[in-house]
Amino acid sequence: MTQIEADLIGGPDQHVIDDQLDAFIQKSLAGADLDGKDVVLVIPDGTRSCPLPLVLGLLHRHLVDKVAKLTAVIALGTHSYMEPDEIARMVGGDPEETYPGMAVVNHEWADPDMLVNVGHIPGERISELSEGRLDVGANILINRHVVESDVAIVVGPVFPHEVVGISGGNKYFIPGVASQEFIDMTHWVGALITSYEIIGTTGITPVRAMINEGAALIPTQRLALCLVVESGSGLIEAAAWGTAEDSWAKAAAIAAETHVKYVEKPFTRVLSIMAERYEDIWTAAKGFYKLEPAVADGGEVIIYAPHVTEVSETHHEIHEVGYHCRDYFVKQWDKFKDVHWGVLAHSTHLRGKGTYNAETGEEKLRVKVTLATQIPREVCESINLGYLDPAEVDIAAFEAAPDTFVVPNAGEVLYRVR
Structure with a gap:
């Protein structure tokens, strides 16, 4: 597996122009050994502010002719499935016409056939990760498209978040494309800490520790293009590329400055x-x-x-x-x-x-x-x-x-x- 070095463009209160982002994405993908691979893009749903048509368009252009298969899975968690017209508005047009060769699908969290058990975290380990707040074991069930792909690339923004501290990174896998059971567990640990205390917290909070532990069980290589998006304008302030952990850490540090x-x-x-x-x-x-x-x-x-x-x-x-x-x-x-x-x-x-x-x-x-x-x-x-x-x-x-x-x-x- 290719070693991926974390990289960053932009910074607090800066604006990354389209050409800069294009060059950054092209360079990042070129160093990831994706030729001939089954690649899944894990993208946000309609509740996240993000210039998704721009970013998805660039990724599609640089990937579609190189990879064996390209799928975008909408990280719904347990939000409502998006309707075709809602998906079209979010991604900038009818996916079949706008992104030929790439399927755009909901994370069908309510369909057991679309979930794959990738492993188990015992209660004792959950207790360690949650700092004693919960000691119940959990099976980790993840979207089939993600599990059966060679590489899964998280694509989306990071914001202060009421459950995990700062959103993004592995959170796109859990809760994004996970089953309700472990989603419920992580959210309840966040509730026990309280949103008041955890929201906007950088670093590895107990909830993020649980999420990282579950995501590590996914057999797929996990990469991420984490974005810091200016609230209101939708302009990109920064973009980080690397593993789901490293790119998130770089983007989260900037979001903690610009979004608090x-x-x-x-x-x-x-x-x-x-x-x-x-x-x-x-x-x-x-x-x-x-x-x-x-x-x-x-x-x-x-x-x-x-x-x-x-x-x-x-x-x-x-x-x-x-x-x-x-x-x-x-x-x-x-x-x-x-x-x-x-x-x-x-x-x-x-x-x-x-x-x-x-x-x-x-x-x-x-x-x-x-x-x-x-x-x-x-x-x-x-x-x-x-x-x-x-x-x-x-x-x-x-x-x-x-x-x-x-x-x-x-x-x-x-x-x-x-």
């Missing part, structure tokens, strides 16, 4: 304006995750997404458990242990820090979370969230209010108090 903003005092009220790429609250909740550390005790985050009509397209259990702090579940574990842990994790991530008294049944939550969406008031209240009629949201008035911070294109940049 520090404020002098906490906000009282935040209006997070969510882009339409977040189609439900399961994904639009990033508008809370990225703001929670910068909101004062007793403050409020309003998720303004008037296009959103449902809480989750795929995880309907959230309606049964609602949104609560970590301790609400931990202190009633017998009641909730059989619910998908990924659902419980999402619940705690959106409800944020708080306490729960098991004797009195009283839950105290640090920050109020309000939805300004098409989800009706009665549904919001039934899942323990506030409601605001989106028709009553006057963005200019919010911007003029002295106690309010308005975040356009929320969900990618993390805010913290200095």
Whole structure:
């Protein structure tokens, strides 16, 4: 196997122009010994801001005539499968016409036939990796296209992330193209740490340690083109190439500079304006995750997404458990242990820090979370969230209010108090 040296172009607050990126990708691929190989590109889904048509176009041009087979697998985790028209919009056109010779497919996480068991991590090792938070063993099931390929190349952006610290790298394999069981386990460990503590953390967090351990079991050679994408503009600030671990480390260090903003005092009220790429609250909740550390005790985050009509397209259990702090579940574990842990994790991530008294049944939550969406008031209240009629949201008035911070294109940049 060819030794791949990590390489980097661009840097904090720089812009990598198309010709530079083209030359970088051509050079990187040339040094990877891909001729005649079965190559899979593991790409983001529609919830990630990324100039994917540009990057995918360059990769396709430099690979399609050299490799034996080329497939792009959309790293959905357990997000909804993307429809053909959604895929076409994301990749810049009908894949058959735009990328001849390359198939673009969903990660079919709900189909057992599309998953391959690549190994097992015993409970004792999970305990070590999670620093004692979990001691349950897990089989690692990965998308068949990835496992049966010679080389899998992660292609996508890195951002501060509520579960793992900084996204990207091996996270495109787990949860990106993995089975729900191990996805749930890693997300629950993140929830036990809390999003407030882990989000934006560089280095190998306990969750990333679990992900790296699982990814190492994949027999395929794992490479990555990790991108730092300027929020709002979609311009590439930096690109790193190398192993899934080394390229991620280079890009994550830059993302920690460019995608974390520090404020002098906490906000009282935040209006997070969510882009339409977040189609439900399961994904639009990033508008809370990225703001929670910068909101004062007793403050409020309003998720303004008037296009959103449902809480989750795929995880309907959230309606049964609602949104609560970590301790609400931990202190009633017998009641909730059989619910998908990924659902419980999402619940705690959106409800944020708080306490729960098991004797009195009283839950105290640090920050109020309000939805300004098409989800009706009665549904919001039934899942323990506030409601605001989106028709009553006057963005200019919010911007003029002295106690309010308005975040356009929320969900990618993390805010913290200095």
